[in-house]
Amino acid sequence: MAKFGRLIDLKRCMGCRSCVAACAVENHFTPDAQWNAMIEYEVGTYPEVHMIYNTMNCMHCEKPSCKAICDRIGVKAISKNEYGVVLIDYKKCIGCGYCASVCPYGVPQMNAELKPLYPGKGPQGAETFAYADRHPTHQKRAKTAEKCTFCWHKIEKAIKDGKTDRIGKDQDYTPACDLVCPTQARWFGDLDDPKSEISMRIKETKAVQLKTHFGNKPQVYYTLDKGAKS
Amino acid sequence: MKALVASLALGLSLAMAPAFGADAPVKKKYHLTGKPSMAVDGRFHKLHEKQEKLECNDCHEKVQEDILYLRKDDRMSQKLSDEGQVDRKGCLTCHKPGYIPNGPHSFWGV
Numbered sequence: 251m252a253k254f255g256r257l258i259d260l261k262r263c264m265g266c267r268s269c270v271a272a273c274a275v276e277n278h279f280t281p282d283a284q285w286n287a288m289i290e291y292e293v294g295t296y297p298e299v300h301m302i303y304n305t306m307n308c309m310h311c312e313k314p315s316c317k318a319i320c321d322r323i324g325v326k327a328i329s330k331n332e333y334g335v336v337l338i339d340y341k342k343c344i345g346c347g348y349c350a351s352v353c354p355y356g357v358p359q360m361n362a363e364l365k366p367l368y369p370g371k372g373p374q375g376a377e378t379f380a381y382a383d384r385h386p387t388h389q390k391r392a393k394t395a396e397k398c399t400f401c402w403h404k405i406e407k408a409i410k411d412g413k414t415d416r417i418g419k420d421q422d423y424t425p426a427c428d429l430v431c432p433t434q435a436r437w438f439g440d441l442d443d444p445k446s447e448i449s450m451r452i453k454e455t456k457a458v459q460l461k462t463h464f465g466n467k468p469q470v471y472y473t474l475d476k477g478a479k480s
Numbered sequence: 481m482k483a484l485v486a487s488l489a490l491g492l493s494l495a496m497a498p499a500f501g502a503d504a505p506v507k508k509k510y511h512l513t514g515k516p517s518m519a520v521d522g523r524f525h526k527l528h529e530k531q532e533k534l535e536c537n538d539c540h541e542k543v544q545e546d547i548l549y550l551r552k553d554d555r556m557s558q559k560l561s562d563e564g565q566v567d568r569k570g571c572l573t574c575h576k577p578g579y580i581p582n583g584p585h586s587f588w589g590v
Contacts, residue, residue: 287550289549289550289552306548306549306550350551350554355548355550356550356551357550359551460548461548479548
C-alpha cells in the first residue's frame, strides 16, 4: 500500500502563492479557513540577507495529534486511511477545536462561518457549485474543523480508475497545489516506494521534516534553504 | 384621560429619540481610567502593532515567534500567554518620561 507524501523545495520556492491560489479554487476556501498558507521570513544579517518562502499545509502526520485527541474524547471525526491521508468527517465533527489546539503546525482551521471569498459579491465561480454535487471533503459546514486533504478527491479518483501509479504525475490524480508550481518546487508521490521520484529527491536533497521534536512524523518534507527554520 | 394619553405620547417620543439618532457616530470612551487595556485586541495593542507597525519582538523581548504555524492569527497569542510581559523601559525609546496617553508632545523629537 502506498503512503503518500509531499516534498517542498524551499531553495526553489519564490513565494508566488500559485499553490495557495490553486488550493483555494480546488478546495472551495472560505475567508477564515485557508488550507494552504505562504509563510515568509527574513534570515541572515546585513548585507547577507534573504527571504525564506515556506508554504504550509497539513503534514498528514504518521502519528497525528489531531486524531489522537479526537479519538480520546470519543468523537472520532478524524481518520488516517491506508494511503496515509488524514481526513476530517464534517458530519461527525462537533467543533470543539481540540484538534486545532494540539496540532504543532497550527493546521486545523475552525470555520466559524461559510462566507464567499469576495466580500459583497456573493458566491463566484466554483463557489456556486451545489453542495450535493461536491465531494464530501468539500461539503463544508460552519463551526467545524477543516484542513488540507492532499486533494483526497483526486487520489480517490485514481484509486477508482486503477491508476495509483499516475498519482503525482497526471493532472487528474495530483493535488492542485503541486500541479501549478511554476518553479517545480513541489513533488507528490509514494514515500514507501524507494524508487519513486519523491523518495529519491528527498534523499538527494537531504530534505527534512519540520518540528520533529514533537514526534508526529509528518509526511511532508522540506528541502531547506540556508538559514531556514525547521 | 387626556392627560394620560398626552403623557404616554410624550413618553413614547422621548423613548424613540435615541433610535432616530442611531446613525450618528458613537464616540468610544477610551482611557477613562488613564490605564489603557493591554488586551491583544485592545486599542493600545492595535496602535502599536497596526499603526506604528512595531514587530512583536520590539516590545516582547523574550518572545520567539513560532513562525512555522499555518494559522497566522494564533502564532503569537499562544506564546504571549506564557511569556508576554513587556519591559516598560523599552517604551522610553519612543516616549518621553512621564508619558500621558494622548498627551501633547509625548514623543522624543516630535
